[in-house]
Amino acid sequence: MSAVRGEGTPWRAALPFARIGFLNMLAFRARYYVGVLTYLFNVAVYYFIWRAVFRQGGSVAGMTLEDMVTYVAVGWAIRSFYFNEIDRELGTQVQEGKLAMNLIRPVDFQTVMIADAAGQSAFRAVLFTIPIAIVLALVFPLKPPASPLAALLFLVSATLSFFLVAALNFLVGLVAIRSKSILGILRAKYLVFELLSGLLIPTTLFPQPLRSILFASPFPHINFTPAALYLGQAAGTRALGLLALQAGWTAGLLALGQYAWRRSRRRITIQGG
Amino acid sequence: MTEPIVRVERLTKVFRSYRREEGLRAALKSLVRRKSSEVAAVADVTFTIGRGEMVGYIGANGAGKSTTIKMLTGILTPTSGDVVGNGFVPWRDRTRYVATIGVVFGQRTQLWWDIAVVESFRLLKEIYGLSEAEYRERMALFDKVLGLGAYLHQPVRKLSLGERMRCDLAASLLHRPPLLFLDEPTIGLDIVAKANVREFLEEINRQEGTTVLLTTHDLADIETLCRRVIVIDHGKLLFDGALDELRDRILPITSIVFDVKRAPDARDLEWNGRPIREVGLHRYRLDLDRREAAPATAVKEIVNRFDVSDLKIEEPEIEAVVKRIYQEGIS
Numbered sequence: 001m002s003a004v005r006g007e008g009t010p011w012r013a014a015l016p017f018a019r020i021g022f023l024n025m026l027a028f029r030a031r032y033y034v035g036v037l038t039y040l041f042n043v044a045v046y047y048f049i050w051r052a053v054f055r056q057g058g059s060v061a062g063m064t065l066e067d068m069v070t071y072v073a074v075g076w077a078i079r080s081f082y083f084n085e086i087d088r089e090l091g092t093q094v095q096e097g098k099l100a101m102n103l104i105r106p107v108d109f110q111t112v113m114i115a116d117a118a119g120q121s122a123f124r125a126v127l128f129t130i131p132i133a134i135v136l137a138l139v140f141p142l143k144p145p146a147s148p149l150a151a152l153l154f155l156v157s158a159t160l161s162f163f164l165v166a167a168l169n170f171l172v173g174l175v176a177i178r179s180k181s182i183l184g185i186l187r188a189k190y191l192v193f194e195l196l197s198g199l200l201i202p203t204t205l206f207p208q209p210l211r212s213i214l215f216a217s218p219f220p221h222i223n224f225t226p227a228a229l230y231l232g233q234a235a236g237t238r239a240l241g242l243l244a245l246q247a248g249w250t251a252g253l254l255a256l257g258q259y260a261w262r263r264s265r266r267r268i269t270i271q272g273g
Numbered sequence: 274m275t276e277p278i279v280r281v282e283r284l285t286k287v288f289r290s291y292r293r294e295e296g297l298r299a300a301l302k303s304l305v306r307r308k309s310s311e312v313a314a315v316a317d318v319t320f321t322i323g324r325g326e327m328v329g330y331i332g333a334n335g336a337g338k339s340t341t342i343k344m345l346t347g348i349l350t351p352t353s354g355d356v357v358g359n360g361f362v363p364w365r366d367r368t369r370y371v372a373t374i375g376v377v378f379g380q381r382t383q384l385w386w387d388i389a390v391v392e393s394f395r396l397l398k399e400i401y402g403l404s405e406a407e408y409r410e411r412m413a414l415f416d417k418v419l420g421l422g423a424y425l426h427q428p429v430r431k432l433s434l435g436e437r438m439r440c441d442l443a444a445s446l447l448h449r450p451p452l453l454f455l456d457e458p459t460i461g462l463d464i465v466a467k468a469n470v471r472e473f474l475e476e477i478n479r480q481e482g483t484t485v486l487l488t489t490h491d492l493a494d495i496e497t498l499c500r501r502v503i504v505i506d507h508g509k510l511l512f513d514g515a516l517d518e519l520r521d522r523i524l525p526i527t528s529i530v531f532d533v534k535r536a537p538d539a540r541d542l543e544w545n546g547r548p549i550r551e552v553g554l555h556r557y558r559l560d561l562d563r564r565e566a567a568p569a570t571a572v573k574e575i576v577n578r579f580d581v582s583d584l585k586i587e588e589p590e591i592e593a594v595v596k597r598i599y600q601e602g603i604s
Contacts, residue, residue: 013399013400013402015399016395016396016399016400017396017400019396020385020388020396023385023387023388023392024385024387024388097381098381099348100343100348100378100381101378101381101382101383103346103347103348103367103371104346104347104348104371104374104376104383105371105383105400106368106369106371106372106400106401107368107400108368265350265364266350
């Protein structure tokens with residue numbers, strides 16, 4: 001009965017890891033009630049900043065105050081979903097020698113890490129993102145999705161954001177194998193991601209040529225793309241194009257992660273033991 | 274030897290380590306260029322393991338045991354050399370290979386810390402793609418032999434080390450692997466728990482023909498389980514053969530200790546060129562080299578020569594053998 005599982009059928013074998021991720025989150029649920037407040041606070045800060053900016057009314061880069069507040073709120077809500085710590089987890093596993101335990105299982109390593117994070121995100125979606133969205137909608141004057149189609153595209157795009165962030169974090173985590181200390185890198189990463197992803201400022205507000213450079217990178221697809229689709233800023237073929245670009249970056253970075261993992265494996269030194 | 278299940282050829286792993294130097298200047302300099310040195314944790318090791326064998330892999334701390342196991346289980350990629358296990362190259366065909374092996378690291382658990390043991394097993398069932406029937410049959414066996422049922426519903430963190438080790442052993446064998454690697458499976462266990470683990474391994478080896486390679490510091494593990502030992506030191510293979518042969522080569526001394534009723538004649542206190550020493554009241558000892566004379570011949574002669582009231586033969590302890598190897602190596 002030797003159950004041979006290769007790279008051929010990773011996702012079925014990956015489901016248990018997603019379940020573990022979900023189960024493990026249950027242990028830390030208290031943290032998330034506090035988390036809801038943190039997100040509310042963050043959105044509040046940007047709400048007041050933008051209200052000051054829009055005091056004279058009008059619009060900035062085609063966005064009204066209501067658009068802007070919705071953009072910020074949607075951004076933080078999906079961040080609560082796509083957020084994961086694959087990079088930190090990978091770093092810890094290398095540091096504590098736990099990586100070995102994942103390597104003795106017949107499932108591709110990148111798949112294991114992303115499946116685990118997916119389980120956590122599924123948990124977040126239910127116990128975190130939805131409560132946050134409800135609280136934000138009650139407190140701030142938010143717009144609904146531009147159309148049913150926009151809502152659908154937004155959901156697809158937010159899901160892709162999860163895989164895009166997961167792919168990026170996996171790559172960042174691989175740096176840990178080389179450096180064996182990752183905290184500095186992680187701190188820098190959060191700043192860079194929050195700024196470049198369009199979470200703090202819509203990417204369209206960046207001056208040229210920075211804006212063009214950003215749109216040629218994967219970062220705006222983390223946050224700007226789903227939020228823009230929600231607001232209907234891109235519609236029709238432009239929306240589909242944006243989505244395709246996001247999917248392309250995600251697939252590309254996942255593949256790059258596979259490649260980098262294979263290269264890094266040669267230099268793994270499992271510490272301890 | 275039976276058909277080989279593991280073939281290791283000229284296996285070498287070189288680690289590069291960076292030296293930290295003292296002082297600010299050196300620290301700044303190290304930002305630009307770090308001094309590194311290369312250490313061969315495993316150097317040019319060659320051996321094969323036959324199907325159904327239980328082999329002990331021993332050596333002092335830092336001898337390269339764990340590094341070897343990690344290469345054999347596909348965790349580490351060797352610097353050079355070849356390994357074929359179950360027909361796979363471990364680090365190249367990792368996912369397919371590890372589906373056919375079991376691995377236990379005594380210092381860690383492969384179970385999930387915060388969830389009930391049974392949940393971990395259910396997940397492993399999914400990961401290895403076992404059917405419900407296969408899974409139930411397996412769990413029934415583990416319950417019978419290891420008594421798993423008693424703590425299946427506790428989280429791993431609440432188990433004692435002995436209980437945890439039983440769970441880890443069961444987990445590593447859930448998918449019926451023909452090949453099992455154990456890195457210090459009895460470390461930290463009490464005597465009863467150690468005996469349990471050994472009995473279970475013997476049972477699995479006998480019933481399912483599982484091939485086992487185990488590293489240990491507890492030589493009783495080796496004595497009860499392994500007819501064959503491989504000794505490694507400073508990364509190099511020192512000895513590969515039967516346990517008895519190792520004993521013969523390192524400490525070929527057998528002692529015959531006997532008590533006499535009457536004080537013997539001083540001229541009789543010598544046999545085959547070896548002195549018979551007085552070691553207590555009416556107690557004498559002959560240390561003899563097994564390569565020169567068979568202990569049985571000496572015993573016969575002693576009984577003839579003296580008025581013996583009691584006699585026993587002492588073989589060197591495996592501990593003494595290994596201590597000697599660790600200190601002096603094998604000449």
